[in-house]
Structures are given as structure tokens and as C-alpha cells.
Amino acid sequence: xxxxxxxxxxALLAESGLGHDxxxxxxxxxxxxxxxxxxxxxxxxxxxxxxxxxxxxxxHVVVALVAGATVLAGGAAAAAAPHSPFGDVAGGLLSxxxxxxxxxxxxxxxxxxxxxxxxxxxxxxxxxxxxxxTPPVTPAPPQPVPSSSARPSAPAHPEHPxxxxxxxxxxxxxxxxx
Amino acid sequence: MGDGSSSxxxxxxxxxxxxRDNAARVLGYLRARGADDPEAMTQEVFLxxxxxxxxxxxxxAGERALLFSIAHARLVDDYRDRARRPDLxxxxxxxxxxxxxxxEDHAVAITGERGALDLVRALPDEYREVIALRxxxxxxxxxxxxxxxxxxxxxxxxxxRALERLRMALHEKENEDAPA
Numbered sequence: 001x002x003x004x005x006x007x008x009x010x011a012l013l014a015e016s017g018l019g020h021d022x023x024x025x026x027x028x029x030x031x032x033x034x035x036x037x038x039x040x041x042x043x044x045x046x047x048x049x050x051x052x053x054x055x056x057x058x059x060h061v062v063v064a065l066v067a068g069a070t071v072l073a074g075g076a077a078a079a080a081a082p083h084s085p086f087g088d089v090a091g092g093l094l095s096x097x098x099x100x101x102x103x104x105x106x107x108x109x110x111x112x113x114x115x116x117x118x119x120x121x122x123x124x125x126x127x128x129x130x131x132x133x134t135p136p137v138t139p140a141p142p143q144p145v146p147s148s149s150a151r152p153s154a155p156a157h158p159e160h161p162x163x164x165x166x167x168x169x170x171x172x173x174x175x176x177x178x
Numbered sequence: 179m180g181d182g183s184s185s186x187x188x189x190x191x192x193x194x195x196x197x198r199d200n201a202a203r204v205l206g207y208l209r210a211r212g213a214d215d216p217e218a219m220t221q222e223v224f225l226x227x228x229x230x231x232x233x234x235x236x237x238x239a240g241e242r243a244l245l246f247s248i249a250h251a252r253l254v255d256d257y258r259d260r261a262r263r264p265d266l267x268x269x270x271x272x273x274x275x276x277x278x279x280x281x282e283d284h285a286v287a288i289t290g291e292r293g294a295l296d297l298v299r300a301l302p303d304e305y306r307e308v309i310a311l312r313x314x315x316x317x318x319x320x321x322x323x324x325x326x327x328x329x330x331x332x333x334x335x336x337x338x339r340a341l342e343r344l345r346m347a348l349h350e351k352e353n354e355d356a357p358a
Contacts, residue, residue, distance in 0.1 A: 034294065
């Protein structure tokens with residue numbers, strides 16, 4: 001804008017036969033630059049007639065959409081979790097029965113493997129929720145075998161203890177003897 | 179505002195653009211012409227412009243011409259009001275010019291805004307008007323002639339005399355401020 005105005009000053013001086021006066025040109029340029037330097041703030045009456053900038057309007061719409069989506073997502077997540085610990089505890093207290101705390105996270109997950117680094121838990125790909133590290137799983141100590149007749153190849157499972165071996169019948173006295 | 183290409187835009191959006199493009203110029207014009215309260219008068223000019231904005235033709239040039247014709251009319255009213263009533267106002271230190279200028283003031287006065295505005299304000303009223311409309315408002319000769327109620331040839335003569343007078347005043351000021 002300023003270059004166009006300065007060209008207009010040159011034209012004005014040339015029209016008046018004063019194009020050779022640099023001091024006058026500098027004076028008019030300064031006069032013009034200073035005059036158009038600062039935009040006055042609109043008064044309240046003028047500001048009411050002015051349009052809200054589109055970018056600001058769009059920003060408000062985006063904020064409202066994000067807030068609405070957040071609320072909806074929170075409600076859907078709450079509805080999709082039927083066995084939340086809070087609900088179980090609260091329901092148990094209200095019904096008078098001892099609360100049965102359960103969780104959607106199953107302690108035995110088939111996807112867990114020994115190759116997984118310690119301190120991590122299996123999760124879905126793209127899961128944004130923070131994963132609480134679990135203590136490294138240590139193998140259960142082998143159960144003592146009560147007798148040598150137990151099969152050594154059978155794995156010792158803590159939840160399914162091996163039944164005690166059937167005792168062999170003790171040989172009785174010789175029937176032929178009195 | 180009569181630009182056919184901008185028919186899809188609302189009146190408020192166009193008014194906003196007109197304000198952003200021209201508010202500083204209107205304020206500068208009113209200052210150069212010695213308005214009593216240039217900031218308040220600038221706002222009045224834009225309010226009056228909004229009331230007539232739907233009938234403007236000629237795009238941005240037409241909008242600017244209407245703005246400055248309103249500003250010119252407001253100035254004339256302001257001069258008449260001031261001529262009718264005595265100028266009574268409380269003492270204000272900031273507008274009291276009875277001080278001795280320092281050496282720095284001299285240097286700023288030659289090259290700065292105050293010097294340029296002072297020189298323009300010292301011109302006769304018609305010269306001052308034509309310089310303000312052509313230089314500060316940036317209006318062409320035709321619009322200037324329409325606002326001042328003169329022919330284009332008369333405006334060309336007037337601006338030439340105004341510029342010659344301004345040049346003389348500038349050289350006189352430089353000679354006064356030059357060290358002996």
C-alpha cells in the first residue's frame with residue numbers, strides 16, 4: 001500500500017511541476033506514512049457493526065465440537081464397561097453382599113509370552129491408555145513331589161495340584177503262613 | 179457497497195474491511211485539518227458511512243470517496259460550531275505550547291511528524307484541504323474536486339500553489355533552524 005501511495009506522491013509532484021524537489025517529496029512521504037501508521041480502535045458503537053473474524057468463529061465451532069465429542073466418548077466408554085471396579089464395589093456395598101472386585105483385565109492372557117520384556121503387559125495395538133507396569137512374573141516354585149511314583153514330565157500347575165499318588169498296597173503276610 | 183463481485187459478503191464484513199483499510203487515513207486527515215477531537219470524529223464518520231454503505235458504488239474508490247466526503251462535511255460542521263461558541267476548556271499542560279524548544283526538538287521538528295503536520299497546518303485552509311485529501315486520504319483529482327465543490331482544473335491549480343507554498347515554508351524553516 002505504501003509503495004502505491006508513494007507513487008501517487010510522485011505523480012502529484014510531477015503534475016505540479018515539482019518533481020525535482022526531493023525535500024518536498026520526503027516531507028510529503030513522511031506526512032503520509034505518519035498519518036496512516038496507526039489504526040484507531042473502534043468505538044463500541046462501531047465495533048458492534050463490524051463482523052466477527054471468520055477464523056475466530058471457526059475456532060469457537062471447533063472447540064465446541066471437541067468438547068461434545070469428549071463428553072460423548074466418555075459416556076460411551078462408561079457404558080461399555082459393565083464390570084468396572086467402582087460399580088462392583090458400589091453395587092456390593094448397596095446390596096449388602098461383600099463386593100466382588102473384578103476387572104476387565106484378565107490375569108491369564110494367552111497373548112502373554114515369556115519373550116515379552118518384563119514390566120509390560122500385553123495390550124491392543126494403538127491402545128492410547130497408559131499401561132501400568134506389572135511386576136515381572138517369576139516362575140512358580142516346583143511343587144514337592146510326595147513320592148517318586150509321580151510322573152516327572154507332568155508340569156506342576158499351582159491351580160491344579162497333582163493328586164497324591166495312590167499308595168501301593170503294603171504286602172501282607174504270607175497267606176501260607178499261620 | 180456496490181461492488182458486484184463482493185455480493186456474497188455480508189454488510190458487516192465489508193464494513194470491517196473498509197474500517198481496516200481507511201480508519202488510519204481518516205484519523206490522519208482529521209488531525210491534519212485540525213479537528214477538535216479527531217478520534218471521536220473518526221468513529222462518527224464510520225457510523226455515518228455504515229448508514230449509507232448499501233448505496234455506495236464504485237468499489238473501494240467509491241467507498242473511500244464517500245468516507246472523506248462525510249469527514250469533510252463533519253469538519254465543516256465542527257468549524258461552524260467552534261465559530262459560534264467560545265472556546266472554553268480547562269487548562270491542559272499537554273497542549274500548552276508556551277515552552278522553549280530544545281535542540282532535540284529543533285531536529286525532530288525539521289524531519290519528524292510534528293514538523294510535517296505543523297507545516298501543513300500553517301497553510302491557508304484551501305491549501306491544507308487539498309494536500310490532506312490528495313496526500314493523506316490518497317484521493318484522485320476527480321474525487322477531491324467533488325468533495326471540495328470545484329472543477330478538476332481548479333484543483334490542479336490549487337494543489338500546485340499549495341505545494342509551492344509548502345516548499346517555501348519548508349525552506350524557510352530549514353533556514354531558521356540552521357546553526358548560524
